[in-house]
Amino acid sequence: MRQGWSDCVVTDNLDAVSIGLPRKAWALFNHTKLTAEALGSLPYQAQPVTLDLVGVHEMHRDLYAKLDALTKRKLRAQKFMDYMTVHFLLGQPERIGHTPGHRHQRIKVDYLRILRGWLFNPDGREAAVLKGWVASRFGLKPLYHNGPLDDYESDTYLQFLSMQSAGIYNTNALENQLDLLYHFCQYELSHQRTVVGDHQVLFRGVNAIDQHDILARGPNNEAIVLLNNLNSFTDDRERASEFGDYIMEVRVPLPKIIFYHDLLPNTFKGEGEVMVIGGLYRVRLVTF
Template sequence: MTSTQPCDTNTTISLADRLLTLPAFAAAPINRCNLPAVILGGLTYQHCPTALHIDMVQEFHARLFTQLDGLDTPSERAQHFRQYMNSAFLLSDSEQVGFSHQNNGIRRDKADYLRLIRGWMFDANSIEAAVIKRWVESRFGLLTLNHKGVIQGVSSDEYQRYLQDYVRGLYNSNALESQLDLLYTYCQYELIRQMPKTTHLALFRGVNGLPKSNSCSQLLLNNNNSFSDARDQASIFGDHVFSANIPTTKILYFPDLLPNLLRGEREYLVIGGMVDVQWLKG
């Protein structure tokens, strides 16, 4: 039987050993959404997804989504979302949330949801990336399997380095995890507005070091991942490229969600778990 222990950022599983639910080592016992991790991280969910809701986010920010309902274009909605984020989290008035220009040392008031996404796009092992991975753990219950190396357990050096990066990224910042809650919820809103009948997107990812003996196989992804909608772009990041039908409910960010602000390489941020994939020939 093929091992399901994490290998690099992803784990390969043969079709003969298909698992419908997430392996226990990759799942937390609790989360903050409407489905347990073993379900939303499993293969069945990939093929038959249902809506994911982080607890009480849409209800708490109901006014925002009511206002968005009255705007016709994605660009108008994106501008309104940015303005709402600035207002709700006082992103342009840091002194109101306790930051002082007289403080010595590194000021953290510029750490916001945009900086987190930019940090991820620059380096998926960055401090900002650690904050996003930890957020996925908390909200969806999908454990981080790789950060600057394979995480073999809570006693491993890799896990301790991951926690250090997370704490450094979150320390003395302004509700970063709540900002990510609202970013994810807005992303899901926009996907439904722009593609109301779409449940999956065919996306591509380039990887190194994974076996490629079968054209079809199953992967256990890290809890957050970069994908592209362009095969050629994905091939830049690894020797082997696979395609996967990704549920739209697992997308945290997609290109042009916030026009002119985040210019990645047609990059999608995708929440992890197990996926059926198709390896593509070079």
Template sequence: MQAMRDAGHPRRSIGHSTNMVGRSPDWLASAGFNDAPEPLHIWGVREMNPSLFAMLDRAGDPAEAGAAFLAYMMAMFGIDPEQRDEGAGGRRFRASFLRLIQGWSFDSNGPEGAVLKGWVESRFGLCPSFHKAIIDEAAGPAWAAYVDEKMASRFHANAIWVQLDLLFEFCQWAVARFAFPGQTHLTLFRGVNAFDAHGIAEWTGGRGAVVRLNNLVSFTSDREVADCFGDRILTVRVPLCKVLWFGGLLPSHPLRGEGEVLAVGGDFRVSADYV
């Protein structure tokens, strides 16, 4: 199957009509939303965890807030950074958001990446457009392989989507309180190969385009890092309300790059420059 449509005719997206953030999935995925974003919160998360956010409000700096969040997650879900695989040392493996983020950093198309993309699908109504292969129909083999991985019991256990709900809400709290107060966007970079094979919705003149990115996307705040990942560099204004993870969110974290940012995807206006 052809890997792309002609410019102006991007791959058809698969999505849901409902989600858990109170915004239309089509609107969430649009370049219009990304240009002028609105706050996003997953229904019920803050209301059901008042003690966490009361504790966070007492934090004096980002490190103290991150430590408080980790302590809460360990108490709630029995996780810790040194957990072993099932059976190793007599300790039972528990799925955790830390393992998912670490797995994503090595391979976004691995089983951990499938669970993360599945969380975005469930909470935001945006389905992935790629997982090991292009996904352009719900009945196709690429979709079936993605579903099989996202629901596998090894990582889709221990209320893992609830863990990710809490991570997202903590990230949004940290963005507003400490990291980027008063800001709506971050200017970030992404290195890509075969740019013309991406879902280009519109050419906007010069090096500008509207590009459909996957439902969960890694960016970097360091352009030199992006240079290592492709022959084109996309410069993108990413709404902070879509950010799930950024370097410095936790005092110790599993993403290798300090400048890496993980955000919910959709259609973004980009400037595409050669390395």
């Protein structure tokens, strides 16, 4: 059951409020060295640490060596995409068991297709794959997909599982592709001169404040909210205003960014998209 603006904790000092990540939002296991409960907490938002998915860097040391040798961002991005094509045999489907002409094969479903699907519909099949991947790798459970996912026996939750399974069926190590995409994103964020410190200020347009789980609110339109395990933000405040009457302004820890619009060449340029892992966040709600 969601808490809204009218029935949450009200305080004059949000710093004095102790709120832990609700149990419904996290799982016991993930692929990082932090617990999901810690990763999704307010202290993590304030003081983040690097997140490494276990084994990814070690398995792809040769890619990192090639990236380190390149000084230009666009060249590194192209090198990454070339590496993905070769390592995951994205251009040679017959080598991974696909039979030409088979009606159930999904040769073209790769990390790029999944990203485009998310941009097209954050409640679609590709989005279900991404939310399932976040749950597996970071231990933060999806809270919403075409409706609340509170009840594991509900039609909404069963439909989510069905979409997730269908989205990943008969693809080539799709979750491992997403693992490497996340690590490349983090690599590039660490090399960006425009990013200072451990956070980036991002924006999200919202129409109804009560569509979000608001756990506490304080002065200056600040609030503590529980976000879905994967969310769309933008680094363009004006762009955010196109999607709602209110703007949610958030200091997002860099390790919780899994993709941003300038990461790969010739893709998603006009969207201003930044994909952010969820959990508890201290936010500021403002009108444009």
